[in-house]
Amino acid sequence: MPEPRIVVVGGGHTGLTLALRLQSQLGPDEARITVIDPQPHMTYQPFLPEAAAGSLEPRHVVVPLREALRSSEVLTARVSEIDAQRQRLQLTLCDGQDEEIDYDVLAVVPGSISKALPIPGLAEQGVGFKTIGEAIYLRNHVLSRLDIAASTDDEELRRRLLTFVFVGGGYAGIEALAELESMARYAIRDHSGLREADMRWVLVEAMDRIMPEVSRPMGEYTRGILADRGIEVKLNTTVESFADGHVRLSDGEEFDTGTVCWTAGVKPNPVLEHSDLPRDEGGRVRCSPDLRVDGTRNVFTAGDCAAVPDLTSSDPDAICGPSAQHAVRQARVLADNVVSHLRGAALRDYRHRYAGSVAGLGLFQGAAEVYGIKLKGFPAWLLHRVYHLAKMPTLSRKARIAGDWLMELPFRRQTVALGELHDPRSEFVKAAETRGQPSQRDQAS
Incomplete structure (x- = not known):
């Protein structure tokens, strides 16, 4: 009898944690594990702000899936x-070809993507903060704005270049803003003619708090920290337009x-729109507390894309929030339940009371609230680093990240823009066009 095939849709933090646990609990001939994701790596998103600020090497905040999942x-x-x-999936491979695969057990954990709104100019001007590519692009972009501003005498252009707008006052937006502002404040010292006061950092949040x-x-303490650094926090405010780089606020x-x-919320991965799985009004997959999708026997879900009932809440309709803390713990329960399903054992429900959060606000500054205990400043910053280092998958990545932090102690931060990374063929294309030869870009169009 052929071994059953477990297919995991999504190789993010939830998918990787799930697959690693399945590898450790299943025997070599007990099941075949397949993990599917458009990217060949998992990105540890809590470390994206530090990668953007230059505290961490970008390669160290991603885990190659094939390296970690050698038995899958x-x-x-x-x-x-x-x-x-x-019990079938339709895939589109990297070369554009379509393929179908069957499964015996399916785990749907594709995560979420940035939730963009139909605001004029957002598609042309905005960049999210969900991937390593976006984080490094923002780093290079911010540093290049300083370089250009230091090279121009046009005051209006300089003011435009040195104005940075972040939309969304959740953890992702606050950490991204704080780390990049800290980096820019450090880098501007090397730009003659520019002062820290020349920069304007604006956070726009629709709610009455961050x-x-x-x-x-x-939240008020964090807002005070940002204000002390000259960052403008606009609450109860929305953006009406970004057209042509001109911001109009409510x-x-x-x-x-x-x-x-743009860090103003997330939405479930669009792959769910092309499925026959039941979803709630927010687009998340409906499931029972044991993480089995409603109306199915062998389909499970977890993470940001799943509407997991919150058994710790007094509200019978409450569902778990889309946080990394819930996602990773759900992945472990999901793995145990998949194993139990294969072996004919009883499944267990997911139950976890939210422990709190930790946030880094730039070098040596942080805010944390864990089980009701509040920490501020350096202790919170240190807890942020220790906690996320412990949660980072694989010993190899933990060691590399710790090494990056230790190298910060004797040496200065590296603040150099490498914008050519985003368009490495630009000079080649220009040369071809100068000779009058059509480039591949022209031919393709």
Whole structure:
């Protein structure tokens, strides 16, 4: 009898944690594990702000799936359709070819993507903060704005270049803003003619507070830290337009900017729109507390894309929030339940009371609230680093990250823009066009 095939859709933190646990619990001939993701690596998103700020080497905050999952099959492909009725998946491979695969057990954990709104100019001006590519692009972009501003005498252009706008006051937006502002404040010392006061950093948040993940006093403390650094925090405010880099806010203020970072919420991965799985009004997959998808026998889900009932809440309709803390713990329960399903044992429910959050706010500054205990400044910053280092998958990545931090002690931060990384063929294309030869870009069009 052929061994059953377990297919994991998604190689993010939830998918990798799930696959690693399945590898450790299943015998070599007990099941075949297949992990499918468009990227060949997992990105540890809590470390993206430090990678953007230059505290961590970008390669060290990603885990190659094939390196970590040596006992599993890894397919670098995009799932284009999930047919739970026929127990079949439609894939689009890297070369554009389509392929179908069958499964015996399916784990749907593709995570979430940035939730963009139909605001004029956002698609042209904005960049998210969910991937390593976005984080490094923002780093290079911010540093290049300093370089250009230091090279021009046009005051209006300089003011535009040195105005940085972040939309979304959750943890992702606050950490990205704080780390990049800290980096820019450090880098501007090497730019003659520029001062820290020349930069303008603006955070726009539609709610009446920032960091809703922690108590209001801790949110106010964080807001105070940002204000002390000259960062403008605009609450109860939305953006009406980014057209042509001109920002128009709901409070009537208007100004120009050269940088827009969008971290205002997430939505479930679009692959769920091409499936026959039941979803709630927010687009997340409906499931029972044991993480089995409603109406199915062999399909499971977890993480940001799943509407997992929160058994610790007094509200019977409450579901777990889309946080890394829940996602990783759900992945472990999901793995145990998949193993139990294969062996005919009883499944267990997911139950976890939210422990709190930790945030880094730039070098030596942080805010944390864990089990009601509040930490500020250096202790919170240190806890942030220790906690996430412990949660980083694989010993190899833990060691590399610790090494990056130790190298910060005797040496200065590296603040250099490598913008050519984003368009490495630009000079080659220019040379071809100068000779009058059509480039491949022209031929393709």
